[in-house]
Amino acid sequence: MADTKPGDGSAEQLRKYWTTGKGGLAIRWGTSGDFTRCVRKLDEHMPGRAEGYCANLHKRMTGVWPGSKANT
Numbered sequence: 001m002a003d004t005k006p007g008d009g010s011a012e013q014l015r016k017y018w019t020t021g022k023g024g025l026a027i028r029w030g031t032s033g034d035f036t037r038c039v040r041k042l043d044e045h046m047p048g049r050a051e052g053y054c055a056n057l058h059k060r061m062t063g064v065w066p067g068s069k070a071n072t
Helices: 011-019 022-027 034-043 050-062
Strands: none
Touching: 011 022, 011 050, 022 034, 034 050
16 A cells, blocks of 8 residues: 555645655656546545545645646
8 A cells, every 4th residue: 555644644634645756757747648547546535535636645746726727
């Protein structure tokens, strides 16, 4: 299982991990399938909430919401 609580486990530490840390590297933000990879990886840690959290991370990392026509 991936380490989802680097540092002190604060919300900002988790965002950093899943955006620019090891988790973000595995998701490969900005490439095809990034949102799907995020949901798959986070669903085991936050069932039922992963899609919303990943949507927010996707917007933060790419500038567009997943499913947007601006999303390439």
